[in-house]
Amino acid sequence: MKKFAALFLSAALVTACVACGNDAGSGESGSSGTEESSSESSEESSEASGAESEESSEASSAESEESGEASDAGSEAGGEASGEVMTYADYVAAPMDSEVVVETYVQAKQSWWEDKATLYTQDKDGAYFVYNAACTEDDYAKLTPGTKIKVTGFKGEWSGEVEIMDATFEIVEGGDSFVAEPEDVTALLGTDELIDHQNKFVSFKGMTVEPAGEGSEDAFLYNWDGSGAEGDDLYFNVSLDGQTYTFTVESYLCDSTTDVYAAVKNLKVGDKIDMEGFLYWYEGVNPHITSVTAAE
Structure with missing residues (x-):
């Protein structure tokens, strides 16, 4: 009985050991499965993260390309805008030495020489003096008063006179x-x-002719200092309310064959006169006069 009991106990002990062994094996197997599951999960997470990162990178690249294209488009639009026709207010506000583009109308031609033309032009809002614009002799002949032209050049200043320099122009067909x-x-x-x-x-009304020089009874000078001769510019002084101003007959604009040239040569100190001309500037107001008549 004791032997049987001992055998029984031994058998029970062996059975228990086997059971414990199985439990331990089961535990190791579960741990291995967890590790494999964890590894697979990590790999999947890594792959997902990589995919997301790749998608994010592609999206960022696409956005960058779109942004670049938009920037290029903006630059192109800006380049086109720089050639747009200005209003007179835009022209006045433009800084010196900047490129300007205006549409204006020829009022008078001062000169043409070696494919360069100097023009007095104006629109309903203001006026533009165009100095030495590139111009063929044939085109110069087409520039009659009232002709509409588009001028591209650079805004400049010389002794107070604001003008468009280094210009080109085109006649506006059908303008x-x-x-x-x-x-x-x-x-x-x-x-x-x-x-x-x-x-x-512009016009000036009721002005009085003054001596052309101090102590002189002459009403005009050939050139500003009297050094010229027939055919040169005429300079004469006129006054209003005690202030004296020097006006000019620009010989390129109105040569010695014109009525205004003859009229100024016939002036006498003390004459009251009305005048018309272009409001030119040289170290102060110095109009280029195109008409002189007795004051009304």
């Missing part, structure tokens, strides 16, 4: 015509507002 009426600026002489009308076709 309308405009010839300015003279604007009376007599009351603006001696004021800061006068320069706002620079280069316009």
